Structures are given as structure tokens and as C-alpha cells.
Amino acid sequence: MTELNSTDSSSALIRLSAARLAQKLAAGEVTSVEVTQAFLDRIAAVDGGHRGVHAFLHVNTEEALAVAAEVDAIRAAGGAAAEELHELAGVPIAVKDLIVTIGQPTTAGSKILEGWHSPYDATVVKRLRDAKMPILGKTNLDEFAMGSSTEHSAYGPTRNPWDLDRIPGGSGGGSAAAVAAFEAPLALGTDTGGSIRQPGAVTGTVGVKPTYGSVSRYGAIAMASSLDQIGPVSRTVLDSALLHQVIGGHDPFDSTSLPDPLEDLVAAARLGNVNGMKIGIIKELHGEGYQAGVENRFNESLELLKQAGAEIVEVSCPNFKYALGAYYLIMPSEASSNLAKFDGVRYGLRVLPEEGPLTIERVMGSTRAAGFGDEVKRRIILGTYALSAGYYDAYYGSAQKVRTLIQRDFEAAFAQADVLISPTAPTTAFKLGEKLNDPLAMYLNDVATIPANMAGVPGLSLPGGLADEDGLPVGIQLLAPARQDARLYRVGAVLESLLEAQWGGPLLDRAPELTDTSLEAPSLTDAASIEAVPSHGGSH
Ligand code: GLN
Secondary structure, eight states, rough: HHHHHHHHHHHHHHHHHHHHHHHHHTTTTTOHHHHHHHHHHHHHHHSSSSOOOOOEEEOHHHHHHHHHHHHHHHHHHOHHHHSOOOOOTTEEEEEEEBBOTTTTTTOOOOOGGTOOOHHHHHHHHHHHHHTTTEEEEOOSGGGGGGGSSSSOOTTOOBBTTTTBBOOOOSSSSSHHHHHHHHSSSSEEESSSSSHHHHHHHHHTTTEEEEEEEOOOOOOOOSSSSSTTTTEEEEEHHHHHHHHHHHHBSSTTTTTTOOOOOOHHHHHHHHHOOOOOOOOEEGGSSSSSSSHHHHHHHHHHHHHHHHHHHHHHEEEEOGGGGGGHHHHHHHHHHHHHGGGGGOOOSSSSOOOSSSSSSSOOOHHHHHHHHHHHHHOOOHHHHEEEEEESTTTIIIOOOOOOOOHHHHHHHHHHHHHHHHHHEESSSSSSOBBBTSSOOOOHHGGGGTTTHHHHHHTOOOOEEEEEEEEETTTOEEEEEEEEOOTOOHHHHHHHHHHHHHHHHHSSOOGGGGGGOOOOHHHGGOOOOOGGGOOOOOOOOOOO
16 A cells, blocks of 8 residues: 555656646655655656667666755755755756766767766756756767757667657657656757757657857757757746756856846746737748648647737748758758767777778778768768868858848847747657658758757747647747747746646646556666667668
8 A cells, every 4th residue: 555655646746847846845745855766766667678768868866866865955954055955956857968967978879979978067967966956867869969850869769758659859859758758857958950849849848949148058069059059848838947047147168158147037937928919920930831730739829829918910031941951051060060079089989990000080980980870970971061162152151141131030020029939840740760761851840940040049849739630749839039038938838828728737648658668678777778779770
């Protein structure tokens, strides 16, 4: 009986929002060790094995429990130290494995970093530690964050908790799936072209790409430095605001970090008011090419916002149709330069050529041939070509001009509306393997998310319901002008509460129960022990 009760309470605990967990911890109704253990048990139950979610590449059991115990001890002792604890102290979190951490491996989803340990913490990780949030582990991603399905991970794909045969989005499919499968209440992601928002959309979770420069990139392994941004992943809009408030704000270690103090994002999420606000539908980001069920849920959200007092207007961003093309020149160009440091000398893997002389070029060549997957090689080749003398102006130069046009489209749109709205992704989650051998079809998933990265503006994706034709989650994207991230939380919180009132609870309550795979699960203590799922199509 006691057994049953404790199982019951831990399965209830893992479904609570981070905000609710924080309240219960502060009120002494539960300890951080209990909460952290409940999530670790859930990871052990659903993450491993052939049909497991496989959201985690590394589980940080001992350290997470030690941090939890430390928070509990401070709370139990009371006094000033207990009062000074951060609101989220003791609330566990998962971290995308593109973000470096002391004491845990960081692989970036690549064989080339297998076994590598960072000698320093990313600024966002340091801030999590300062807030005393136990770090549950590192989550799976497409290799170096290149992809929209997490199938390009060298360690095998993550599965979507809504349907284990479908993709969880990418590149941050691990963080989104961990949160959707109740393996973590919160996670960190990175978004270069949609890798926080699109996984959020297809897993029924919330994901935010903050204003470029408002959250430090120090310690996020760079993909495309002018587009990359770290941001929160959660199950509720308020939870993302709470996490954003922890990680955001100026950092002298990031040369592109904004000096501005962070707005009160949590207050904005708690206020949740759209009365009198103008919300602009982006003409170019819905309709043709978008799944009917996505379009239907999008229209319902517009209707709800109208009823809540918002004025819905239509705006046109004619240059958005060039965003994807320009992104696939700028992103590979920057990535080809950023990835040049993986040379077989400084980090991780070193593979010696099988025969012939041991020159630096040949060691570099055999290390990269073995260490990088197909998608990474494709983008390095594309970027190197686009940057080569004679082609620079035609490709990289033109793409940068398109970027300016996209920024102007946003400026014109924000002159007419306070916030813009669109579906986050054109379709719901597709089947594992479906687009793996068709890079262009894969790239098209990000049509609606890429413009925000090109202009540096913030975006939030929240669950908008289930598509009629397949019963899978649809994401609604909100976009705001740079430095106005608070508006996303304000509008997002209203839409979330109206939708949940309609559904009679959170969307994730409708996700199927996951079966316990722990009996067949491998040990989850290090990345190397995790089996790759056979459907992985990479050449690793
Ligand atoms: N899916 C996009 C790409 O493959 C975006 C990736 C990201 O945001 N990291 O480039």
C-alpha cells in the first residue's frame, strides 16, 4: 500500500508545472530530493530501450540529487540563507547537449566530441547553479544543432512522446521530448532557425527564442553565431518566463550580449492581458503549404484572442519568402567557420589515417571523415563554397542583403501590430525516417521560424491543440519586436488559459501513457552506453 501511494505521488509530482513545484517546495510540502528523484525515476522508466523516448544522452543522477539535498538542507535550517534561495531553487532542469557543463560530457550530438568534457560552464549553466536548480542531464539533438527532427544525432534519434514512431522536432528534440514526457519540468534549448520553437510545436510544449543578445551564448557550442540563441523549454508559458528570468540578462563573456536589464517577464506572464492590443497575422506564414489541421487550430486561436479583446489585423512581409534560402547560405557559412576548430587536435576524437604519412592535414581529414555525420559535412561544404573568393558577393553578400529586407519587413509589420502571430510549423510531427533522405523537405519545416532568427526578434511557440487529421499537437507562434519579449509572455499566457479552458486542462493530459521500458533499458549513466535506434539513417 505504501508502495502504491509513493508511486502515485511521484507520478502526480512529475506532472506539476515548475511554478507549482516551486510553491510546494517553498511551502515545505515536498522536498527537492523527492521531486528530483521522481524525475530520475521517470527517466529510468521511459527513456531507455528500443522504444524509449531517448531524450537524454547523459543522466546526471548523483550531482542532481546532491544539489537537491543541499537545497533541502538550506530550507530545513531556515534563516537568511533559506530566505535568499531563488524561487526555482530545487526545481530540476534538463540541458541541451550543445551547452557546455563542468562534470558532465558535452557531445553536441556528434561523435567528434565523444568523451570530451568542458573545462568550464556556460553562463546559463552557471546561472542555473547559482539558482540551485538540480541539472538532471544533457538532452539529445541533431548533430551540432543541424536538423529539424533529432534524427541527425550521432547517438540515435529521440522519439515523440505523442507517437513513438514520429519525430520530436529538432534540433532540440531531446529537450522538448523530455518536458513532454514528464522527464523534466524545464529544459534549455538553442534556436538558430527554430530549434526551440518547432520541437515545442510538435510535442505540445512551450518554447521561447529570446531576443538575440538577451541571453548569453557563452558556452553554447556555436552553430551560426549571428543567429544562435539559448532559450527556455517548458510545459506552461509562466514556467518559460520563470526560467527566462534566471538565464537572461547581460553577460560580459558574450560580446553580443545586450547591456539592457531584463524586463519583468514573470510579471508579464502573470498579467496576461491582450485587451486593446493589435495582433498581426503574417499573410505569408499560413495558408498554402500548411496542413489543414494546423490552419484550423491557428484560426481558432485568432478567434479566442479576438474574444479576449485583441484587435486582429493582417500584415504582409513579402521578403519572408526568401528567408529560408538566405538562411541556408548564412547559417552554413558561419557553421563552416565555427566548426573548423574540430580538427582532431584540440577536442575529442582523433582518428589517424590507415596508411600513408601522418601529416596534420591527413589526420584532420580522417578525424572529420569519421567524426562528422552527413548533414554536418553537407553544410560545411555548402558554407565553404558560399564563402569562397569569387562567390562571396553572389551568395553570402546577397543573403546578407536579404536579411536586411527581412528586418525591414518586421519593422513595417510592427508599425501596424504589437505582436505577430503564425503557426509555428507547417505540419505536425512527421514519421521517423520520412524526410531523412530529403534535405530540402526537412529544411522546409522551418519556414515560419527562421525569419525571427534572421532579424534577431523574439518568438514563442505554445500548444494550439491537436490537428483533426492526425490528432497530433499544433504550435502557435507569437513574435514581438526586439527587446519586447515580455509581450510574448503577456499574450501567450492569455491564449494558453483560453485554450486550456476549452480543453478542460493542459494539452499534454491527452498524450498517450508511455509504457515502462526500464526492464529492457541499458544503463543511462553515459552517452556511450545508449544504443542507437536502428532506423537512424546517418553514416555514423
Ligand atoms: N532546423 C534548422 C536547421 O537545421 C534550425 C536548427 C536550429 O535552430 N539549431 O538549421
